[in-house]
Amino acid sequence: MATTKRPRTLDSFFSPPPSKKIKADPQDTPVSDTLAEPRQYSVHPTYPFNIAQLPAEIIAILNFAPAAEPTIMNSQPDLDLLYYQPYIPKDVWSPLFDFLRRELPFYRVKYTIKRGPTETLINTPRFTTVFGLDETARFSPTGVVVDATSGKPCGQTSYRCRPRPIPECIDVLRRLTEASTGCTFNFALVNYYATGSDSISYHSDDERFLGTDPAIASFTLGAKRDFLLKHKPTEAKHESEVKAIKLPLASGGMILMKGRTQSNWLHSIPKRKGGDADKGRINITFRRAMVKGGTENYYRYNVGEGGVHRWNEARGEMVEETGK
Numbered sequence: 001m002a003t004t005k006r007p008r009t010l011d012s013f014f015s016p017p018p019s020k021k022i023k024a025d026p027q028d029t030p031v032s033d034t035l036a037e038p039r040q041y042s043v044h045p046t047y048p049f050n051i052a053q054l055p056a057e058i059i060a061i062l063n064f065a066p067a068a069e070p071t072i073m074n075s076q077p078d079l080d081l082l083y084y085q086p087y088i089p090k091d092v093w094s095p096l097f098d099f100l101r102r103e104l105p106f107y108r109v110k111y112t113i114k115r116g117p118t119e120t121l122i123n124t125p126r127f128t129t130v131f132g133l134d135e136t137a138r139f140s141p142t143g144v145v146v147d148a149t150s151g152k153p154c155g156q157t158s159y160r161c162r163p164r165p166i167p168e169c170i171d172v173l174r175r176l177t178e179a180s181t182g183c184t185f186n187f188a189l190v191n192y193y194a195t196g197s198d199s200i201s202y203h204s205d206d207e208r209f210l211g212t213d214p215a216i217a218s219f220t221l222g223a224k225r226d227f228l229l230k231h232k233p234t235e236a237k238h239e240s241e242v243k244a245i246k247l248p249l250a251s252g253g254m255i256l257m258k259g260r261t262q263s264n265w266l267h268s269i270p271k272r273k274g275g276d277a278d279k280g281r282i283n284i285t286f287r288r289a290m291v292k293g294g295t296e297n298y299y300r301y302n303v304g305e306g307g308v309h310r311w312n313e314a315r316g317e318m319v320e321e322t323g324k
């Protein structure tokens with residue numbers, strides 16, 4: 001048999017430090033100085049830079065997740081929530097937070113909303129990024145978006161956005177989450193709250209593209225922030241009749257919101273002063289989008305059109321990269 005070129009699968013994309021871009025990057029230092037193994041990368045044309053895979057020492061510990069049994073929170077009307085405190089084993093909270101903050105591309109998305117004749121510019125008050133593809137499509141082994149049923153390429157016109165595969169460093173956690181919850185997820189949304197001024201206002205993740213009663217797994221790494229939940233107003237019960245809930249979400253924790261939670265409750269991370277909020281908090285949510293509209297929505301509001309930001313260790317902040 002003639003020697004064949006190794007097929008360009010997504011996994012083979014993960015092999016050797018692929019570009020000068022990476023080598024030239026001063027931040028490209030291993031998590032631990034003693035690490036001898038070469039770093040491997042997730043690579044895709046839609047990524048603004050190659051995304052490092054987790055070092056084996058982090059994966060080895062992460063594989064012990066979930067670190068605790070969940071608490072069931074379902075005694076309030078329409079609330080159906082599992083709370084893992086923690087889900088991620090303690091020894092990797094800090095290295096995993098540092099790794100993801102350093103290695104992922106982040107965006108500060110701006111968009112306009114129209115209410116009647118007036119257009120308002122919204123500046124998303126946190127850093128965001130997203131990876132994944134809805135149920136109607138998947139990535140082929142070579143990283144091309146193909147129809148989920150026929151396996152044929154979807155073509156340039158089926159999505160306005162350019163969907164990004166979930167990089168291996170996050171997919172490890174997605175697979176663990178699927179195994180422990182029995183749920184299926186095809187999207188990872190990541191929020192980075194740099195300071196106590198970053199926030200997300202009251203909303204519910206009840207978009208139709210998620211189907212009825214969606215399950216959403218939501219992780220915290222880094223600073224503790226309050227997660228507020230309040231019942232939506234209904235004709236029968238006024239909002240104030242069902243007590244609001246405050247969950248101080250701490251590093252390593254995960255909440256699984258499911259059942260009637262999204263259709264009946266709103267949640268938020270309010271701005272806060274003091275505490276360790278200024279050390280930064282990463283939130284990762286895994287979700288399952290059913291139709292193409294979900295993919296369009298997630299990329300529009302979590303990647304958008306602006307420049308990519310990357311963590312700068314020397315400056316201790318996200319810095320917008322030019323020309324990417």
Ligand SMILES: O=C(O)CCC(=O)C(=O)O
Nearest residue numbers: 191200205218269283285
């Ligand atoms: O940061 C969090 O814990 C919540 C984020 C959230 O609600 C969302 O992204 O929809």
Ligand SMILES: [Fe+2]
Nearest residue numbers: 203204205267
């Ligand atoms: Fe949410």
